[in-house]
Amino acid sequence: MSRPILSPFAGASWLALAGGVALSLLGPSRSATAAGVVAAYAGFCGTVLAHHRQRRARVAALASTTDGATLVAYASQTGFAEQLALQTATALQGAGMPVQLLSLAEVDAARLAACRQALFVVSTTGEGDAPDSASGFARRLLAGRADGLRELRYGILALGDSSYARFCAFGHALDHWLQRHRAQPLFDLIEVDNGDAGALRHWQNHLSALSGGAEIADWERPRYGDWVLAQRHLLNPGSQGAPAFHLVLEPRDRDALDWQPGDIAEVGPCHAPAEVERLLARLALDGATPVRCDARDLTLAEALATRMPLPDAHFAAMQGVPAQQLVDALSPLPHREYSIASLPQDGTLELLVRQARRDDGRLGLASGWLTGHAAVGAHIALRIRANRSFHPPADDRPLILIGNGTGLAGLRAHLKARAAAARRRNWLLFGERSAQHDAFFADELAAWQADGTLQRVDHAWSRDGGTARYVQDALRAQAALARRWVQEGAAIYVCGSLQGMAGGVNEALTDILGESALRELADEGRYRRDVY
Incomplete structure (x- = not known):
C-alpha cells in the first residue's frame, strides 16, 4: 500500500x-x-x-x-x-x-x-x-x-x-x-x-x-436495522456448559437480507427491564415520559434501555435533570458481534448465542438480551458487517472447516453455501463438551454427510470421560489426511474461541504443515480465521 x-x-x-x-x-x-x-x-x-x-x-x-x-x-x-x-x-x-x-x-x-x-x-x-x-x-x-x-x-x-x-x-x-x-x-x-x-x-x-467485557461506547453513532426475534431454541439442555441458543430473526425490510458466508451480525443490545426500573427509581423519574432518542419518539424507559449505564459518581449531579437532558447525556450501548449462521436465501438471519453471566450472576449485556430478556416477537436492533477476511473462496476448492462451540455458526453458513452450490469436498472438525448434550445441529450435519456435502466429520468431546479431547487433538490425529487435502488445494477456515482453540489449532497446523507453509497459505487466502 x-x-x-x-x-x-x-x-x-x-x-x-x-x-x-x-x-x-x-x-x-x-x-x-x-x-x-x-x-x-x-x-x-x-x-x-x-x-x-x-x-x-x-x-x-x-x-x-x-x-x-x-x-x-x-x-x-x-x-x-x-x-x-x-x-x-x-x-x-x-x-x-x-x-x-x-x-x-x-x-x-x-x-x-x-x-x-x-x-x-x-x-x-x-x-x-x-x-x-x-x-x-x-x-x-x-x-x-x-x-x-x-x-x-x-x-x-x-x-x-x-x-x-x-x-x-x-x-x-x-x-x-x-x-x-x-x-x-x-x-x-x-x-x-x-x-x-x-x-x-x-x-x-x-x-x-x-478489558473483561467492559461496556466501551461505539466510536461511530449506531445505525441499526429493525429485526424481529421470530424463534429461540435452547440447543444444549443438560449440558455442563452455559446454555446455547439458536436464534432466528426476520427483517422488517427484506432488502436487509444481503450478506455472504462469514459476515458478522452486530447487535444493539438493551438492558434488562429490571435494571432500567432501578435507574428510574433512583432518579425519581417516570419511565413513561416521552423523549426523542436516535431520531425516534420513545418513552424514557425505552430510551434508557439502549444507553450506557450512569456511573454511580454522577447520580447526585443528575438528580432533578429533565428526562430529555438525561437521555442526551448518555452514550448508546456498545454493539456485540455474532457470526451469522444462515444465508440470505433462507429468508432469515440465524445466530448461535451462548448465554454469559457476569461475576455477580447477572446475565451478560447482549447475550442476556438475546437469550433471556427479549421476548419472542421483540424488535432487535441489528446491522450486518462485511467480514471479507472470512468470505468463501471464489472457486470450488476443498474446504477444511475447524471450530468449537458457537463457532459452528460461521462454519454452518459456509456449509449451507457449499451445499447450495453442490461443492462437496468439505471436512468439518468440531469440538464441544458432550456428544449427548452439545451436538449442535446434529441432524443437519448428518443430512449433509448423507447427501455427500460433508465428506468427513470429526468430533472432539472434552467432557465425555477419560482424557479431555479438543478439536486440535482431532486435527493432529488426522495429520496425514490434512496434509493431503492441503496438497490438493484445500483452504482452511477456523471459527470459534480465541483462547485455547485458535492457538491450539494454529500450533497443530504449524506442526503438521510447517511454519513457512502455513504462512504461505495465509498469504494466499487459504488459511482464514474468525476467532473471538
Whole structure:
C-alpha cells in the first residue's frame, strides 16, 4: 500500500474524539449571514486548536504509565493512527486497565521484551513503507532479531488504502516479525481501508473483550436495522456448559437480507427491564415520559434501555435533570458481534448465542438480551458487517472447516453455501463438551454427510470421560489426511474461541504443515480465521 489519505479529521466526522468531543459537519442554514459563518469558522478553529493541545497533553500523560501496563504503540503519517491509538488507550484506561501510549519510534527490543501485552495502531505510506516516524523502528527491529517475545501477546490495527498494491504492508510486516519471534496474537490483524467504520467497530469489540467485557461506547453513532426475534431454541439442555441458543430473526425490510458466508451480525443490545426500573427509581423519574432518542419518539424507559449505564459518581449531579437532558447525556450501548449462521436465501438471519453471566450472576449485556430478556416477537436492533477476511473462496476448492462451540455458526453458513452450490469436498472438525448434550445441529450435519456435502466429520468431546479431547487433538490425529487435502488445494477456515482453540489449532497446523507453509497459505487466502 501506500500513503494513507486520511487527515486526523478527514473522513472521520463520525468519530468521537478523545475527550468526548465529536466533530460533525453541519450545513449552514439559508439565513446564515457571512458574519455568522466567519464567527463559526473562528470558533471551529479555536476548538480544533484546543482539542490538539488537549490531545497532546493526554498523549504525554498516558506515556508515563508503565508498571504492568498494556502498551499502545502507534505509527502515524497524518495523525489518524495517533488519534485512534489515543482513543484506544483512553477506552482501555476507562475500563480500569493500566495503559502506556507511545510512538513506535520510542519502542525498542528491550521495551517489547519487558511488555506482556501490546496493541499496535500503524499506517502504511509510500509503496508499502513505514510512516516516517517509524522508519527507524523498521530499520532497527524489523530487519533484525528480538529475543524474549514469547510472553508478548499483541494485536494490530493496520490502516491503509486498498487502491494501492501493498495494502497495509507495514502492518503485515510488523505482524510477521512478531510471529517469527514467537509473540502470540490476541486476534488476527484488522485491516482498515480508508477509515472503514466497520473495521474500527471490530477493533472496539476486541477492546471490550480485552478489558473483561467492559461496556466501551461505539466510536461511530449506531445505525441499526429493525429485526424481529421470530424463534429461540435452547440447543444444549443438560449440558455442563452455559446454555446455547439458536436464534432466528426476520427483517422488517427484506432488502436487509444481503450478506455472504462469514459476515458478522452486530447487535444493539438493551438492558434488562429490571435494571432500567432501578435507574428510574433512583432518579425519581417516570419511565413513561416521552423523549426523542436516535431520531425516534420513545418513552424514557425505552430510551434508557439502549444507553450506557450512569456511573454511580454522577447520580447526585443528575438528580432533578429533565428526562430529555438525561437521555442526551448518555452514550448508546456498545454493539456485540455474532457470526451469522444462515444465508440470505433462507429468508432469515440465524445466530448461535451462548448465554454469559457476569461475576455477580447477572446475565451478560447482549447475550442476556438475546437469550433471556427479549421476548419472542421483540424488535432487535441489528446491522450486518462485511467480514471479507472470512468470505468463501471464489472457486470450488476443498474446504477444511475447524471450530468449537458457537463457532459452528460461521462454519454452518459456509456449509449451507457449499451445499447450495453442490461443492462437496468439505471436512468439518468440531469440538464441544458432550456428544449427548452439545451436538449442535446434529441432524443437519448428518443430512449433509448423507447427501455427500460433508465428506468427513470429526468430533472432539472434552467432557465425555477419560482424557479431555479438543478439536486440535482431532486435527493432529488426522495429520496425514490434512496434509493431503492441503496438497490438493484445500483452504482452511477456523471459527470459534480465541483462547485455547485458535492457538491450539494454529500450533497443530504449524506442526503438521510447517511454519513457512502455513504462512504461505495465509498469504494466499487459504488459511482464514474468525476467532473471538
